[in-house]
Amino acid sequence: MKIVIIGAGEVGYNIASRLAHESKAVVVIDQDPQACRRLAEDLDVQVIVGSGSSPSALTEAGIRDTDILLAVTDSDEINITACLLANQLSPLTRKLARLxxxxxxxxxxxxxxESPGIDTIINPEVEVVKTIRKLMEVPEARDTGDFLEGKVKYVGIRLDDASPIAGLPLSEFHKRFGNDRPLLAAIIREGEVIVPRGKDSTQAGDLVYFVCETRNLEEKLKLLGVRISPVKKVLIVGGGRIGAQLAKSLEADKIEAKIIESDLDRCHELS
Incomplete structure (x- = not known):
């Protein structure tokens, strides 16, 4: 698989590093010669000094035989233009942009x-807000996410001594819970990932991941001794972009939100 990355900043560097270690063919384009030199010295990737919004730089990178374009510079304009040009030069290349x-x-x-035909758009602040909102759905959860457009959820819960499944072998789940038993996907114990099998037992202190249909989430949590209490009031410390986005999201769901911000001018903007 060939991947072209526009931007050699921290985001681009870390993505290139991960992909290079996975033996992907990676090409990075950036206007900063020092950032390009750092990449060339540290990683096994091809580096081109130039603008991602330049057709010649994209052509030199081999955009026509590229599987994925990742536009992750600090400039939304460059990222959009790179995707626009890639769409013209190589319509079959999948495009991801950081905006x-x-x-x-x-x-x-x-x-x-429509044009530029970006396949995936990532706004870092929006993604953080989405993560916070998902965790707010289950305040006891250490991690949560969904699949199939939200129809299926995975949730990570830390077990304590009072948990109904602490010390219970998986082979006993059916006897205890019947067909409603929780489906455990993974157990994290002292940093080790355990793929649970019938003879395995959960323990207090384990981080247990289970999967269920979203409509059955509350029922499954009750089996684990976790009850969902709806969040009604939220205090946000920091009125930056993430804090403001979070407050708007909460307000849309009629959840009362207050923001603490030290910058008086920013407070006036938010109010």
Missing amino acids: RNEELIPFHSNLKK
Whole structure:
């Protein structure tokens, strides 16, 4: 698989490092010669000094035989232009863009469906807010996420001594819970990942991941001794972009939110 990355900053560097270790063919384009030199010295990747919004730089990178383009510079304009040009030069290449400007959020759908035809748009602040909101759905959870457009959820719960399944072998789950037994996907114990089998037992202190249909989440949590209490009031420390986005998200769901911010001018903006 060949991947072209636009941007050799911290985000681009870390992505390139991960992909290079997975033996992917990686090409990185950036205008900063020092950032390019750092990549060339540290990683087994091809580096091109140039702008990701330049057709010649994209052509030199071999965009026409590239599987995925990742536009992750600090400039939304360059990222959008890179995807636009890639769409013209290589329509079959999948395009991912990092876009941070809040004003572009309402246009994400159009940027995907129409030109420049971006397949995936990532706004870091929006993703953080989504993660926080997911964790708020299950305050006891250490981790949570979903599959199949939200129809299936995975949740990570830390077991304590009072948990109904602490010390219980998986082979006993059916006897204890019947067909409603929780489906355990993984157990994290002292940093070790355990794929649970019938003879394995859960222990207090384990981080247990289970999977269920979203509609059955509350029922499964009760089996684990966890009850969901709806969040009604939230205090947000920090009125930056993430804090503001989170407050808007909560307000849309009629959850009362208060923000603590030390910058008086920012407070006036938020109010």
